[in-house]
Amino acid sequence: MPEFIHEFAPGNATGRGLTLLLLHGTGGDERALLPMAPLLEPGAAVLSPRGKVLEQGRPRFFRRLAEGVFDLEDLKLRAHELADFVETASARYGFNPRRVIAAGYSNGANIAAAVLLLRPRTLAGAVLFRPMVLIMPDELPGLVGMPVFISAGRQDPIVRPEETKRLAKLLGDAGADVTLNWSANGHWLGPEEIALARQWLVSLPIASAASGRAS
Ligand code: MLT
Numbered sequence: 001m002p003e004f005i006h007e008f009a010p011g012n013a014t015g016r017g018l019t020l021l022l023l024h025g026t027g028g029d030e031r032a033l034l035p036m037a038p039l040l041e042p043g044a045a046v047l048s049p050r051g052k053v054l055e056q057g058r059p060r061f062f063r064r065l066a067e068g069v070f071d072l073e074d075l076k077l078r079a080h081e082l083a084d085f086v087e088t089a090s091a092r093y094g095f096n097p098r099r100v101i102a103a104g105y106s107n108g109a110n111i112a113a114a115v116l117l118l119r120p121r122t123l124a125g126a127v128l129f130r131p132m133v134l135i136m137p138d139e140l141p142g143l144v145g146m147p148v149f150i151s152a153g154r155q156d157p158i159v160r161p162e163e164t165k166r167l168a169k170l171l172g173d174a175g176a177d178v179t180l181n182w183s184a185n186g187h188w189l190g191p192e193e194i195a196l197a198r199q200w201l202v203s204l205p206i207a208s209a210a211s212g213r214a215s
Pocket of ligand 1: 025026106158
């Protein structure tokens, strides 16, 4: 198994059979986003890995050379590694690999977007808080019907609005069903954005644990 230090918690009968793949921001760890899980999808199973790259001791999911300068080869490699981890974790823990929703913040949203573009079958949907466009694939992946919620901050000094729009367009061009929310916040995430992501998740036509996005 491509190992990550991680937390896993099984879902319960009150849930809809979904698994949340929680992906923290720079300097976070596998516990950072755990409190968000029941707010987003009560009863969901939770898989929360810790990014393996250390930047001055701060975990990340892929290397960057400076603020805003990314190692794209490392990003690609690590997106595949994360997708492999989710696959093997589903066999180990017994969650449905067709019902995994990524929920990532900042660096975690960026690796989630890379997984959507490079290994789309890993995910049944994604909640991306403060993502950017890092990978422009030569060929668009097939993301028809893939639900994606993006929440951006109008005052974000790190992710410019054009970046957010570019990512929404890229995913939309690949067929994803993108919902874009603009908050008045900066790079930091407000609780109202988590509540909006929850409303969006509730609105998804996810009928029963037996169904799921066709692979
Ligand atoms: C961060 O600080 O995490 C950046 O904004 C996003 C990234 O590095 O992927």
